[in-house]
Amino acid sequence: MSQNADLTLSRPGESPLPALRLAWPSPYALVVWGVFTLLALPLLATLGYALASSWGATLLPDGVTLKWFWELWSTPRFQWAFARSLLVTLGALALSLVLVVPVAFLAHTRYPRLDAWMSGLILVPFAVPPVVSSVGLLQLYAGGPLPLVGTPWILMFTYVTIALPFVYRAIANSLRTIDVRSLMEAAQLLGATPFKAFFLVILPNIRVGVQVAVFLSFSFLIGEFVFANMLVGTRFETLQVYLNNMRGSSGHFTSALVITLFLFTLLLTWLGNRQAGHAITKGANP
Amino acid sequence: MKRLLPAWLWLVPFALVFVAFQLAPLGWIAISAFHVEGAWGLGHFREIAGSTFFRQAIGRSLEISLISSLLGLIIATLACHSLTRTSGPLRRWMIAFTNMTSNFAGVPLAFAFIILMGANGVLTIALQRLGLIDSFSLYSRNGLIVIYTWFQIPLGILLLFPAFEGLRAEWRDAASLLGAGRIAYWRHIGLPILRPALAGTLTILIANAMGAYATVYALVNTSYNLMTIRIANLVSGDLFLQPNLASALALVLVGLLAMVTLIQQWIVRRSHYVAER
Amino acid sequence: MTTLSGAPVANDSTLASGYLHLEGLAKRFGTTQVFSHINAVIAKGEFVTLLGPSGCGKSTLLRSIAGLNRLDEGRIVVDGEEITALPPQQRGVGMVFQHYALFPNMRVTDNVAFGLRMQKVPHEERSRRVDEVLRLVELNVHADKFPHQLSGGQCQRVALARALVVEPRILLMDEPLSALDARIRGHLRQQLRDIQQTLGLTTLFVTHDQEEALVMSDRIFLMHDGHILQQGSAEELYTRPRDYHAAGFMGHYNILLGDQARPLLGEGFDSARVALRPEALYLQPLADGAMGVERPARPGPECPGVIRRCQLLGNIVRYSVECPGVVLSVDTLNRGSRHLLTEGSQVGVVVDLDEVQAFVE
Numbered sequence: 008m009s010q011n012a013d014l015t016l017s018r019p020g021e022s023p024l025p026a027l028r029l030a031w032p033s034p035y036a037l038v039v040w041g042v043f044t045l046l047a048l049p050l051l052a053t054l055g056y057a058l059a060s061s062w063g064a065t066l067l068p069d070g071v072t073l074k075w076f077w078e079l080w081s082t083p084r085f086q087w088a089f090a091r092s093l094l095v096t097l098g099a100l101a102l103s104l105v106l107v108v109p110v111a112f113l114a115h116t117r118y119p120r121l122d123a124w125m126s127g128l129i130l131v132p133f134a135v136p137p138v139v140s141s142v143g144l145l146q147l148y149a150g151g152p153l154p155l156v157g158t159p160w161i162l163m164f165t166y167v168t169i170a171l172p173f174v175y176r177a178i179a180n181s182l183r184t185i186d187v188r189s190l191m192e193a194a195q196l197l198g199a200t201p202f203k204a205f206f207l208v209i210l211p212n213i214r215v216g217v218q219v220a221v222f223l224s225f226s227f228l229i230g231e232f233v234f235a236n237m238l239v240g241t242r243f244e245t246l247q248v249y250l251n252n253m254r255g256s257s258g259h260f261t262s263a264l265v266i267t268l269f270l271f272t273l274l275l276t277w278l279g280n281r282q283a284g285h286a287i288t289k290g291a292n293p
Numbered sequence: 294m295k296r297l298l299p300a301w302l303w304l305v306p307f308a309l310v311f312v313a314f315q316l317a318p319l320g321w322i323a324i325s326a327f328h329v330e331g332a333w334g335l336g337h338f339r340e341i342a343g344s345t346f347f348r349q350a351i352g353r354s355l356e357i358s359l360i361s362s363l364l365g366l367i368i369a370t371l372a373c374h375s376l377t378r379t380s381g382p383l384r385r386w387m388i389a390f391t392n393m394t395s396n397f398a399g400v401p402l403a404f405a406f407i408i409l410m411g412a413n414g415v416l417t418i419a420l421q422r423l424g425l426i427d428s429f430s431l432y433s434r435n436g437l438i439v440i441y442t443w444f445q446i447p448l449g450i451l452l453l454f455p456a457f458e459g460l461r462a463e464w465r466d467a468a469s470l471l472g473a474g475r476i477a478y479w480r481h482i483g484l485p486i487l488r489p490a491l492a493g494t495l496t497i498l499i500a501n502a503m504g505a506y507a508t509v510y511a512l513v514n515t516s517y518n519l520m521t522i523r524i525a526n527l528v529s530g531d532l533f534l535q536p537n538l539a540s541a542l543a544l545v546l547v548g549l550l551a552m553v554t555l556i557q558q559w560i561v562r563r564s565h566y567v568a569e570r
Numbered sequence: 571m572t573t574l575s576g577a578p579v580a581n582d583s584t585l586a587s588g589y590l591h592l593e594g595l596a597k598r599f600g601t602t603q604v605f606s607h608i609n610a611v612i613a614k615g616e617f618v619t620l621l622g623p624s625g626c627g628k629s630t631l632l633r634s635i636a637g638l639n640r641l642d643e644g645r646i647v648v649d650g651e652e653i654t655a656l657p658p659q660q661r662g663v664g665m666v667f668q669h670y671a672l673f674p675n676m677r678v679t680d681n682v683a684f685g686l687r688m689q690k691v692p693h694e695e696r697s698r699r700v701d702e703v704l705r706l707v708e709l710n711v712h713a714d715k716f717p718h719q720l721s722g723g724q725c726q727r728v729a730l731a732r733a734l735v736v737e738p739r740i741l742l743m744d745e746p747l748s749a750l751d752a753r754i755r756g757h758l759r760q761q762l763r764d765i766q767q768t769l770g771l772t773t774l775f776v777t778h779d780q781e782e783a784l785v786m787s788d789r790i791f792l793m794h795d796g797h798i799l800q801q802g803s804a805e806e807l808y809t810r811p812r813d814y815h816a817a818g819f820m821g822h823y824n825i826l827l828g829d830q831a832r833p834l835l836g837e838g839f840d841s842a843r844v845a846l847r848p849e850a851l852y853l854q855p856l857a858d859g860a861m862g863v864e865r866p867a868r869p870g871p872e873c874p875g876v877i878r879r880c881q882l883l884g885n886i887v888r889y890s891v892e893c894p895g896v897v898l899s900v901d902t903l904n905r906g907s908r909h910l911l912t913e914g915s916q917v918g919v920v921v922d923l924d925e926v927q928a929f930v931e
């Protein structure tokens with residue numbers, strides 16, 4: 008990489024003073040830092056508020072404390088909201104995997120044209136804003152034969168559809184990296200039924216890809232508000248709805264909640280990256 | 294070897310869920326938009342076109358989406374270009390951070406911005422002390438543009454970065470040996486090659502902004518007039534519910550998004566650059 | 571005129587007519603010295619190859635001459651003009667890259683015309699020159715295609731045309747054939763050389779392929795570890811390497827320590843290391859002059875050995891011969907199956923003393 012590291016493309020070839028060269032960060036690094044600061048500002052302000060004992064209309068907080076976090080984490084309503092979010096998200100992901108893995112597998116092996124179809128289908132949840140879908144969902148499932156509105160079920164099922172793009176892509180890519188056909192053939196020649204071959208041979212090998220999909224979708228679903236509020240609302244209060252409902256209470260409290268959510272997402276992203284990292288070192292590519 | 298079940302049976306559960314919870318609602322919307330008080334007609338669309346209120350919602354949604362998407366794209370472009378010119382830990386951390394902030398939009402973001410730039414926000418006070426602004430309302434058009442731009446930036450970076458990485462250093466080298474300075478390089482080679490990615494990203498950003506609901510709702514509830522707020526209000530607000538009108542407005546939204554996508558496809562088709570194998 | 575200091579210098583006749591002067595070039599990257607003490611004088615129209623293993627600094631040196639890297643020390647003078655401080659745009663240097671570096675968003679004609687466009691050459695003259703150079707590289711038929719529609723060899727010819735059309739003073743080529751199929755490589759090699767000779771273009775060619783260097787060059791600069799080990803014609807470098815590094819790189823030299831070589835060279839012999847070319851060793855049953863086989867001009871003592879392996883490489887037969895203390899590689903022309911020696915046969919190995927390269931260390 009020595010050639011690429013030398014970025015002085017159009018400047019004259021005099022030898023620079025080494026000391027001076029080290030002291031100046033490149034303008035590019037400055038831009039990156041600038042954008043980073045831009046993005047970090049709201050987070051930093053919130054963090055400050057969450058740690059401040061009180062903060063009036065001044066530039067700096069009056070004191071530092073962790074009491075808001077303790078208060079938050081020991082509030083039953085928060086704990087219930089967290090539990091509900093976890094339940095719905097994990098349920099949706101589990102359901103997602105059960106539904107999508109067979110489809111991805113079949114698209115990869117028996118029905119190649121299905122893959123093209125699926126690639127198109129998974130664009131639909133991306134293209135349609137959740138508000139729009141809610142209109143239809145509310146009308147179809149608010150009463151009649153399938154009164155799902157207001158229950159966690161409708162949330163779970165809609166979450167399956169919005170997690171679909173991530174889950175399908177991750178699994179499809181995983182399948183692409185292992186030679187599914189040869190593995191299936193080898194397993195069957197050794198006496199396994201296609202069913203068994205799939206469970207004992209294919210699944211373990213795409214485990215990592217599946218995990219990456221799960222972590223990616225997890226953070227995405229935890230942050231989902233539109234469906235949670237419009238389809239279920241306070242009848243099954245999940246984290247984001249809880250946050251919104253707490254808007255009237257102390258800013259410190261809500262800041263602690265926001266930071267908690269962010270930390271949780273951070274944890275999930277970190278775990279997801281670790282899985283992806285393991286995959287790369289092991290040679291498979293999620 | 295006798296199969297227990299035909300293979301395609303395994304596709305059915307998925308198909309059921311997808312149809313029931315993604316396609317059926319869309320179908321319902323497409324049909325009910327044209328249902329005016331029990332009969333077929335374009336009444337709802339006429340109502341939307343005739344109402345200044347709805348027209349304002351459409352206009353404002355477009356305005357905020359376009360401006361924030363353009364600003365976000367420009368900032369993301371600068372960030373990506375600079376990222377390709379930095380290396381090591383700074384680059385890795387920035388990309389990881391971008392990944393994380395891309396999930397931050399919605400209610401938490403609204404609250405964070407209230408703390409930062411609300412009436413008593415830290416930044417508001419700081420800027421007032423410095424004499425740079427006298428009053429800034431987060432709950433106005435400009436405030437919304439700021440927030441929207443903020444959450445467009447990480448998305449823009451994540452989408453554009455692969456395209457920038459695809460610009461090979463050799464092309465720059467070859468161009469400079471043939472007499473091209475920095476501007477000539479970007480004009481003849483860099484930007485033309487990036488054009489499909491830029492257009493595609495802009496489209497996604499616009500779609501993202503047009504469909505945004507959580508952030509605005511958390512910030513101003515229903516008091517600011519945007520398309521998504523209006524649609525939601527027609528199906529779950531406190532006032533008189535009008536689901537069919539909501540469907541019509543939703544179709545207008547989807548229609549606008551489709552138009553933006555078509556324009557982008559047309560731009561992309563005009564570029565001759567095909568990604569290398 | 572300044573004197574050149576340091577390692578190998580060109581012979582006096584080129585000094586006066588020197589077109590490209592490299593004086594004391596050096597470059598560091600961090601704490602590593604990539605190359606140093608690079609001195610050379612290259613005549614107008616000469617085809618010089620920088621040859622060496624990966625990592626010896628040859629590509630970095632080439633890029634420094636192009637102005638794509640900054641030099642830490644030294645001067646570069648072209649046709650009397652110093653270009654060390656000039657940006658790449660103004661050096662009058664053309665370059666062909668290993669992976670072609672064709673602009674993917676432009677057709678062949680636009681790629682080739684790019685440099686002329688930068689020089690603000692008017693449209694008609696531009697078209698004419700582009701046409702002319704495309705005819706030179708035999709690609710007129712493909713003028714309207716995009717790079718992704720061309721094969722590797724075609725891409726490289728477009729890259730060459732693009733570099734040539736602006737009439738550079740120096741042409742630099744960074745392993746231009748390494749990314750191509752063996753078959754195309756041979757053909758393009760010849761074409762490149764022909765074009766270069768027709769145009770009389772001073773050329774610096776970088777490669778790690780010894781055969782390429784031997785076939786194409788007027789002169790070869792052998793590089794190792796950032797230094798020029800030796801420079802000279804193909805013949806000089808091949809038959810008279812300066813030290814055992816050079817010998818190790820060119821051909822399939824047998825490199826022996828002094829003691830190992832004594833049985834073949836005689837008692838009066840006293841050198842630290844010795845390099846013997848496989849074709850300069852003769853096997854006794856075959857070297858008796860019968861049937862028109864060549865014999866050594868100045869035979870050394872005969873050393874007994876056993877054939878351990880016989881490899882038929884087409885027109886060459888390569889034997890691995892085990893002699894006391896050393897295994898030698900011996901090459902003979904393939905004169906037919908009747909003359910092949912079988913594994914296990916006893917032979918006598920004789921060296922041609924005129925072809926021995928002795929090194930002090």
